[in-house]
Amino acid sequence: MIDQTRLLSQLQTWGQQLGFSQIGVAPVDLSTAEPGLLAWLAEGFHGDMGYMARHGLTRARPATLVPGTLSVITARMNYLPSGTPQDWQTVEWARLSRPQEAQVSVYARGRDYHKVLRQRLEKLAQQVQNLVGPMGYRAFTDSAPVLEVELAQRSGLGWRGKHTLLLNRDAGSMFFLGEIFVNLALTPTEATEAHCGNCTACLSACPTLAIVAPYKLDARRCISYLTIEHEGTIPHELRPLMGNRIYGCDDCQLACPWNKYAQRSALPDFDPREGLKAPTLIALWHWDEPQFLHYTEGSAIRRIGHDRWLRNLAVALGNALREAPEPAVKKALRHALAQRAGHANPIVREHLQWALAQAEPA
Template identity: 50%
Template sequence: MTAEEPRLQAWLDKQYHGEMAWMARHGMLRARPHELLPGTLRVISVRMNYLPAKAAFASTLNNPELGYVSRYALGRDYHKLLRQRLKKLGDQIQHYCLEQNNLDRHDLELHDLEQHDSERQGQPEQHTASEINFRPFVDSAPIMERSLAAKAGIGWVGKHSLILNRDAGSWFFLGELLIDLPLPVDKPQEEQCGRCVACMTTCPTGAIVAPYTVDARRCISYLTIELEGAIPEEFRPLMGNRIYGCDDCQLICPWNRFSQLTDEDDFSPRAVLHTPQLLDLFAWNEEKFLRVTEGSAIRRIGHLRWLRNISVALGNAPYLDSIVLALETRRGLHPMLDEHIEWAISQQLARRATQAVEVQLPQKKRLIRAIEKGLPRDA
């Protein structure tokens, strides 16, 4: 992982991490798993598919009155489930090593009957189960999980910086099990993106500033999830109806023709988040937000940022009296929210004055056409 350190430092030096101060704070620790778990010899990387059977990509993106939630967040938060599976894997390895150690000890005791103790001096000690240490991680520690996944052969890093697998696309979560066993090392996959730059040209905000390099400060996922303050005005019209995350760079990727659907019930879309009306979501008070998002990744942004994101989407929607009224009723909750509400109202009133209809961005038009034609299939 030492080869990743200069690239990571260059990315941080350009401030591409935005307000995610923890990324700079941990620095090169992200490329040094052995410092997270002393004695680490290997990292087992795993993936878990999350694409639901009824993702409704095109129908949601194509309707500005609906809110688009990144498909990974439609169901239950993945962290706990995947961490439990990794813990179970570690326990199974521990159990297997214990059994092997008992067998080895039994064989050694039989051999001792024919050998004098002095003849065994200098032999290496057996690696007992009690010496095996492991620790699971699921996007919960400073670790470069994509680089590790690439080294482990799960896939290659695409130009959008996500891991791609030729048989599964990119709709999967990653997890790691740090362990102090000298397991065999897998062979990395060859990069298969070729000359394709579909993800770069489709990104609404131009966040993929170079192949394999994302400026988080421009990324809609960062703007709607990680950014705590006001969303820069230049990006608001480009966000469309995306209220939590963005999947455009994955949706347009040709390799996602081969994406695999999840078989985990926990990742099935919650009805209230599947093709939801923006005005319905905007009407939630904090109590309902916390109740509905319990166990969901969405809960981490809190009610205020939830309203902030929806305000922007309402500002991008076709003019409706009901939208302006809903926005006005939310005034005064917080100065940061008020800024987005006033912007959204001004957008709505300008649209009414000019009798303008929604004009989709060229990238969005191409994306929806591609989805409808099955590239990738509208699962």
């Protein structure tokens, strides 16, 4: 017989020692989330993330994904780097307004979170086993068809914001989620109330209007999708709206009033890497492939590859070229772009040609 109260309090203690910010327990019945998931797929909002459609309802059925699962231990981990200033949202907005600088979203400036969370969830699961004896379990963080926000919300780690991410009164939304599917019947922790009220700041802040209605995100318009998940050509009409965002996007979270409570990570892993602390577009554009691989070792950015990195940079350089007031700056940007005009990848070449054309008045 498991002492549930003791296990839950142990989980919080172990979780904290491992760098997690909060632990909960979710039930496995997510059937009320299925219509939302199906509606999202039916609208084609997943774009070319084919795996989202392929896995279908498995995503909402933990016991189908891992037979025998009776409960899900949920975890969240704050990721603001330890040195983040108090007025961090202002600092990020300011960088977004300087077109020649590169904006990499906060979550991706340090070590790949998949690696950080996965290992620590495994350790947490082993500690549970030491207490309760052998059990069946699987640990995930964005690594399998799982509705992570839904599980986290149901287990009281926060509420779903209108931007679709999980939010917490004491921590905003700048945290990752992970979970351990277990074959133990644990008592779920209670869901919390939602606190978005009448606010719609995230919807108004989205540069590409990707949040088409509260809780409805068209990934095809989202800069995070366009710069990370999408392999091909970026739609022309969205390029000018991307500004200097070259990997992911934080605008809906920067606009969220709850993120003044966002917490720093207890781990050094999310501290910005060398080369990604305050990069300019031109400096990153000049990285050749070995340099790209060197600077992004152990980072999530590496997975997009050098060509997609250049594609994203070309769009941002084009936007900087359009904005640049001084002829000398325009010249430097044009010169940098021209140096890769013969690039082997036709997608990089097309985005580069588009970028060069931004120098001309329409």
